[in-house]
Amino acid sequence: MKTADERSDESLMTAVADGDRAAYALLVHRHGLKFRALAIRILGDAALADDVTQDAWTTVWHRADRFDPAKARFSTWFYRVVVNRVLDMRRIRRADPLPEGFDMEDDRPGAEAGLALSRRDEKVRAVLDTLPERQRMAVMLCYFEGLSNAAAAEMLGLHLKALESLLVRARRRLRDALCDDRDDLLLPHV
Structure with a gap:
């Protein structure tokens, strides 16, 4: 049997759907920085990006049972979750231009x-x-x-x-x- 570190993201998502916190933590460890960096690049604000990615990871925990590995890889599915959260944040801040430090x-x-x-x-x-x-x-x-x-x-x-x-x-x-x-x-x- 494979250890948690060797399991695919998709099998970890199956475990997360069953309430496995260690599998969830491993997914966050594997992908957290990459998706935070994406949110920072789009939003241009680290604090907002942290809010967006935290919300996206909460979605992973609460909606893991909706993930279907036959339809998409985990990274593709999660990318979509993050992009949706970023779009939501941009809509909220629509009047704000891209930040100076972008x-x-x-x-x-x-x-x-x-x-x-x-x-x-x-x-x-x-x-x-x-x-x-x-x-x-x-x-x-x-x-x-x-x-x-x-x-x-x-x-x-x-x-x-x-x-x-x-x-x-x-x-x-x-x-x-x-x-x-x-x-x-x-x-x-x-």
Whole structure:
């Protein structure tokens, strides 16, 4: 028999559905930081991200019996839970623009590189903030989180063609808004 550390996330979810706190703790240990980082990148606020991820983990505990490993892997299912919570939080804070400290990537550049990227990041941040919510989430998931179009569509509860349409419209808006500053921003043609 496999130990808890060797079991798949899906088998751990079965155990969580039966009330196994150790299995739950192992899932949090395996995935907690990754999903917290996702929430921070989208929300731009560590405290809000902590609230969102804590709420998402509470959902795992209370709704583990609704997880169906035949339909999705745990990470895909949980990604959707986190994205839904992030969208809920963004709706609550709809009037708030993306925060000033919003980082476009996981690895933060050094001070010199950060200064060089500052102007570009400000412009991209401002343009991203003007996108409709679904376009912004599609861009975030596909381009900043590195998900495939199919995975992002699943996360957002969309058909693949609908997601691709969102991305086309978002890229067009980004291109149009950033076109005048292309040389200054060192952006490749979109």
